[in-house]
Structure formats: structure tokens, C-alpha cells
Amino acid sequence: MQSAWYPDGLDEEELAFQQLYGPWRVSTPQEAGELFDGYSSDWWIAGGWAIEAFTGVRRPHEDIDVSLWRKDVETLRQHLKGRYHLWSNDSGRLSPLTDGRPEQPASADQIWIRRHALAPWEYDLVLNPDRDGRWIFRRDPSLDFALDEVTWIAPDGLRYITPEMALAYKARLNRPKDQEDLAVTLPLLSATRRNWLTDMIDHLHPSHPWLPLICGT
Incomplete structure (x- = not known):
């Protein structure tokens, strides 16, 4: 019965989560593009898919992180x-x-969507606040940026969070998959991007173990 409802290969924690909330279907950026086709405002992809779009290095994905403006619910x-x-x-x-x-x-920063009560969840949409149209950094809400400063349009035509911003988010948890994302991304970052990432992680997490790696020391 378990295999009829849940995908194979789930770890114990993820299986318990899906047994509580219901099964999830993993979507791709291309499917997200179809979902938002004709949408009249901004949306973008963050997390591991943003890293893959920049590096071209394939990696496993448990989900897809799609964000949009909170004001556009x-x-x-x-x-x-x-x-x-x-x-x-x-x-x-x-x-x-x-x-x-x-x-x-x-107080709710996420929206889950599914087609009907018996269907799997498909997307966990993250709502990003803005300040006069500028993207607020949720790790430090005192900071804001123009959307074009923290996102880019990839060759697939979709908007993604920049790799340095994706890594700035990932630094807090520093999980094995985050360390792998850092390892494949770092050689491709320009000096300007490296300096930005160094300053941001030092601001958010002084003495973080990534800092010597990014600085090359």
C-alpha cells in the first residue's frame, strides 16, 4: 500500500512528513514555466534548481522552490x-x-497547491515581501535589492535566483547537499560574485566555515 501512494526512496523523515500531509510530486522548472505561463507578475526559482541552472551540473532534487511577491497572492x-x-x-x-x-x-509565508483533495501536492510557493517594489532579503529584512540584482534569466527563458544569493541562503543550514552546491558553483563565480558572497555570509554568519573556501585561503 505504501508504494501506491508514496514514491520509492524516501528517507524516514520525508516519508513521515508525506504520511502526515499527503504525497508530493516533484516538478521541474519547465513544468513551473507551464504553470506560470500567462501569469501577469514576477516569479522566480530558487534553491537547488537555481544552482543547477547556473552550473549545468545535474543533481537530485526533492522539490522545486518557486517564489513570487507576497502582494500578488x-x-x-x-x-x-x-x-x-x-x-x-x-x-x-x-x-x-x-x-x-x-x-x-x-504570518504565513508559503502556499501549497494541488489539483484536488486526492491529488499529490505539486508546488510549495514561497511569498517574498517587497519594499517599494524592491526584493527584501528574508535572512535580513533590513536589506533590499532590485529584482534584477538578485535574479537572472537563464538560457531556458526562466528567471532564477543568482547563484551567490542561493548560496547565501544555503549557508545557514550547511547540509551536505549545500556543501556540494558550493563546491560545484564556486569555481564558476567571478571575483565580484565571490566578494559579494563573502561579505554577505560574513554579515549573516561570522566565522562560517565556508568563508575560507570562498576566499581561497
Whole structure:
């Protein structure tokens, strides 16, 4: 029965998570592009897929990190209406976004979507705040950037977080997969990107073990 509902190869923690919330389907950037085709505002891809888009190095993916502006929740809801059900995720507490209750809770930064109650979840959408149209860095909300400073358009035509910003996010957890992403990305970064990443990680995590690696010392 387990194999009928959950994909093979899930570790114990991920299996327990899916048994609690329901199964997940792993989507690709190309599928995300189809999902957002015709969407009237900005969206972008972060995390491991952003690293792969920059380096060209294939890696396993447990999910896809798609972000959009928090202010555009209603735009998203209308774009997906009739195709997907949207659920706000507030630290694990899920509630549907419907015509009768369309407001995203202020404390909820994620929206999960699926086609219907018996379908797997397909996307965990992360809501990014803005300050007068500028992208707010959620690791340090005092910092903001123009969207074009922290994203780029890859050859596949999709917008991704820059590799240095993706690594700045990944530094906090420093998991084995984050270390692997650093290893494949670092040789491809320009001096300007390396310096930016060094300064940002030093700001967020002084004495982080990545700093000597990035500086080449």
C-alpha cells in the first residue's frame, strides 16, 4: 500500500512528513514555466534548481522552490483558479484560500497547491515581501535589492535566483547537499560574485566555515 501512494526512496523523515500531509510530486522548472505561463507578475526559482541552472551540473532534487511577491497572492489565485486548490501554510497549519476566504494570513509565508483533495501536492510557493517594489532579503529584512540584482534569466527563458544569493541562503543550514552546491558553483563565480558572497555570509554568519573556501585561503 505504501508504494501506491508514496514514491520509492524516501528517507524516514520525508516519508513521515508525506504520511502526515499527503504525497508530493516533484516538478521541474519547465513544468513551473507551464504553470506560470500567462501569469501577469514576477516569479522566480530558487534553491537547488537555481544552482543547477547556473552550473549545468545535474543533481537530485526533492522539490522545486518557486517564489513570487507576497502582494500578488490574489493575482496568483486568479491565475490558478479552476486548475489548482491553494492552501496557506502557516508553520505547518494549512488552510484553504477560497473565494470566501482569499486572504493569506500575515504570518504565513508559503502556499501549497494541488489539483484536488486526492491529488499529490505539486508546488510549495514561497511569498517574498517587497519594499517599494524592491526584493527584501528574508535572512535580513533590513536589506533590499532590485529584482534584477538578485535574479537572472537563464538560457531556458526562466528567471532564477543568482547563484551567490542561493548560496547565501544555503549557508545557514550547511547540509551536505549545500556543501556540494558550493563546491560545484564556486569555481564558476567571478571575483565580484565571490566578494559579494563573502561579505554577505560574513554579515549573516561570522566565522562560517565556508568563508575560507570562498576566499581561497
